[in-house]
Amino acid sequence: MTLLDWKQFERKDDGVLRFALLGDPVDETIYPPMILATLQSLKIAGEYFVLRVPSPEFEESVKHLAMCGFLGLNITLPHKARAARIAERYYEVKHNVGVANALKLKDGIWGMNTEVPAFLAPIKHIEPSTALVLGSGPAARTAITALLIEGWRVKVWNKNAMKSRLLRSVLQRMGDVELIAYPNPAGCSLIVNATRIGMRAGEQPPMEWKSVRRGAVAYDFVFRRVATEFLRSAASRGLQTIDGREMAVEKAALALEWWIDKPVPRDAMREAVGLQVKS
Numbered sequence: 586m587t588l589l590d591w592k593q594f595e596r597k598d599d600g601v602l603r604f605a606l607l608g609d610p611v612d613e614t615i616y617p618p619m620i621l622a623t624l625q626s627l628k629i630a631g632e633y634f635v636l637r638v639p640s641p642e643f644e645e646s647v648k649h650l651a652m653c654g655f656l657g658l659n660i661t662l663p664h665k666a667r668a669a670r671i672a673e674r675y676y677e678v679k680h681n682v683g684v685a686n687a688l689k690l691k692d693g694i695w696g697m698n699t700e701v702p703a704f705l706a707p708i709k710h711i712e713p714s715t716a717l718v719l720g721s722g723p724a725a726r727t728a729i730t731a732l733l734i735e736g737w738r739v740k741v742w743n744k745n746a747m748k749s750r751l752l753r754s755v756l757q758r759m760g761d762v763e764l765i766a767y768p769n770p771a772g773c774s775l776i777v778n779a780t781r782i783g784m785r786a787g788e789q790p791p792m793e794w795k796s797v798r799r800g801a802v803a804y805d806f807v808f809r810r811v812a813t814e815f816l817r818s819a820a821s822r823g824l825q826t827i828d829g830r831e832m833a834v835e836k837a838a839l840a841l842e843w844w845i846d847k848p849v850p851r852d853a854m855r856e857a858v859g860l861q862v863k864s
Contacts, residue, residue, distance in 0.1 A: 591636045591646040594653045602631040604844065605650060607638045608661035615808075615830070616659050618857040619837045626853040629845065638664065644671050651690040657844035658688040659837070665723070672696025676843065684723070687840040697843055701731045703835035707827045708775065711802060713737040717770045719790050720779035721745060724806045728779045733760035737775070742768045771796040776803045776824075778815050783807040789814035794822055805829050810859055830858045 591607075602624070606616050617633045624631040638646045643664050650658065660668040665684035669675075672685055676697040685696035704727055713736040718728050721743040729739050738761040768791050770776050776797070782790040784807055792815070803819030808829030816826040834854045842849045852862045 589634055589636055591638060591642070591649060594650065594655075596653045598654070600630060602629060602845070603634070603653075603655045604631065604657045604659070605634040605636050605655060606659040606661060607636050607643070607646065607664055609637050609639055609663060611635050611637050611661065614661070615833055615858050616837055619834065619854040620841060622853040622857040623838070623841060623849055626850060627845075627847075640664070640667070643667050647671060647688065647690075647694065651694065655690050657690065657840060659840060660686050660688060662723070669696050669698075686836065687843065689844055697840070699836045699839040699843075700727045700832075701734070703832050703839060704728055704731045705735060706835045707831045708802065708804065711775060714774045715740065715772055716775035716777060717742065717765075717768070717773040718777045718779055719743065719768060719792075720806075722779070722781075724781075725777075725779035728777045728806070729762065732775075733762070736760070739763070740765050740773065742766075743780075767793060769793045769796050770798065770801065772798065774798060774801050776801060776819070778803075778805045778807060778813075781807065783813040783815050784809070787814065789818060792818070794818060797822060797824065799823070800825075802827060806832065808833060808858075828860070830860050834858065834860065 604620060606614055614635055617635060620633045640663060665686055668685040668688055669683055672695060673693045674695050676695055685698055686700055687697045689695040715738045716732050717740045718725050719742055732739050740763045742765050778790050780790050782788055783805065802825045803816055804827040805813050805815050806829050807813050812828060816828065820826050834851055837854060838849045838851055855862050
C-alpha cells in the first residue's frame with residue numbers, strides 16, 4: 586500500500602468523487618477495497634487515498650483536502666477526538682461519544698460517528714440482557730456506549746483496573762456498568778473482545794470459557810482474513826460468533842451512504858474483505 590502526502594493534492598473539477606482515510610499509523614487498512622468496490626458496483630467514478638497524517642498536521646490537512654474538493658474522510662487513530670472537535674456541525678449527535686470516525690466536506694466540515702450503529706447492526710436480533718466487554722480503550726467505550734443505549738447491562742474486564750474505573754466513571758451515568766476482577770462470562774449472553782489482542786496469530790484475550798452460557802454470542806473487534814483465535818475458541822464451544830469485519834463493513838457503508846446521499850449495497854464490501862455475501 587502506497588502512502589501519499591496530503592500536501593500533494595490540488596483541486597480537480599473532473600466529476601470524480603474523492604475520499605481518503607487519515608491516520609497515523611495507517612500501515613494496513615481494508616477501507617480502500619471496500620469503498621472502491623462499492624463505488625464501482627454503483628457505477629460512480631471515485632478515488633480513495635490512504636494518508637498518514639501526523640497529529641500536528643491534522644486540522645490543516647482536513648481543510649486542505651476540503652479545498653481540493655474531497656467529499657468524505659474516514660478517520661482513524663489518533664485523530665478521532667480531534668475530528669469531533671473541528672467539525673462545524675455534527676450528524677447523529679447521540680452516537681458521537683466524543684469522537685468522529687467520518688467527516689463530510691460539503692458546505693463546511695460535518696462530523697459523524699458510524700462506530701456505534703455499526704457495532705449494533707450484527708446484534709440487533711439479540712434481546713438485551715447482560716454483556717461482558719473485554720478492554721477499556723476507545724473500542725471498549727464504543728461497545729459499552731452502544732450496549733447501554735440499547736438497554737444492556739454491561740460487565741467490564743481489563744487487565745488495567747485503573748483504566749476500567751476511569752471508563753466506568755464516564756459511562757455509568759448512561760446505565761448499569763459493573764467492573765469485574767476476572768474475565769468470567771457467567772450469566773452473559775454476549776462477550777465482546779474490544780482489546781487489540783488477537784491481531785497477531787496465536788494470541789487471544791484471557792477468558793474463563795468454562796463459565797460461558799450456552800447460546801451466548803462472541804463478538805470480536807479484531808479482524809484478520811481468517812477467524813481470530815478468540816472466535817475459534819468460542820465456536821468450538823458452540824457459541825455464535827461475529828467477525829470484526831462485519832462491523833468494519835457497516836462502518837464503511839454508513840459513511841459512504843452519508844457522503845453520497847444514497848443507499849449502499851453491502852455485497853461488494855463483503856466480497857472485498859472475504860466475507861460471505863448474505864442472501
